[in-house]
Amino acid sequence: MKPTKKVLPRPYFNRPTVEVARSLIGKYLVREIDGRVLAGKIVEVEAYVGPEDKACHASKGRTQRTDVMFGPAGVAYVYLIYGMYHCLNVVTEREEFPSAVLIRAIEIDGELTDGPGRLCRALQIDRRLNRADLTTGESIWFEDRGVALKRGDVSAFPRIGVEYAGEWAQKPWRFRLCRITPSTRAGRTKKQGVPD
DNA sequence: TATTTGATTCTT
């Protein structure tokens, strides 16, 4: 029986951002370029949650740049950072509640592509994909390929590069796929109050 | 209109 590709639909993203972020770990980001398909297993993401979150670009208000985050879920927010690197986000939650999940790292054929800038370079993502619908299964989309994660496979950490955000910088809204070993388990003493 | 900044990465 031919396997069906399970493209994550809009309702998947129209949920609390932290839940979406955590659940995206182990899903696949798929990019089709000139008929060639690249698929990467998502291993690291960050949640940016609404107008109160000082680390979220939209906390400064609705501007031309942040407008997309106020729109429907399942749409791409792609921006240029430090003059050279692009960052890919997927918009989450209801309209008018600006929030998104930043895709930080993926594994392509077992090779780690670590960092939002390098990830976008590998998948040829730039601002032309800003506002692209990520739920159509064309050009770029998310897929559930049935990776089963056990409890404890995903760990939470503070977000990176947001020191300016004060108390919001400490929120454990960065999620990473971790292979739990006795040594790493010993270091994971704090639960950080993140929902399963 | 001018200056500063930044959800990064790479080199020194």
Added chain:
DNA sequence: AGAATCAAATAT
């Protein structure tokens, strides 16, 4: 520790 490099945000 600092450079690269620029669009968007902020100050003027």
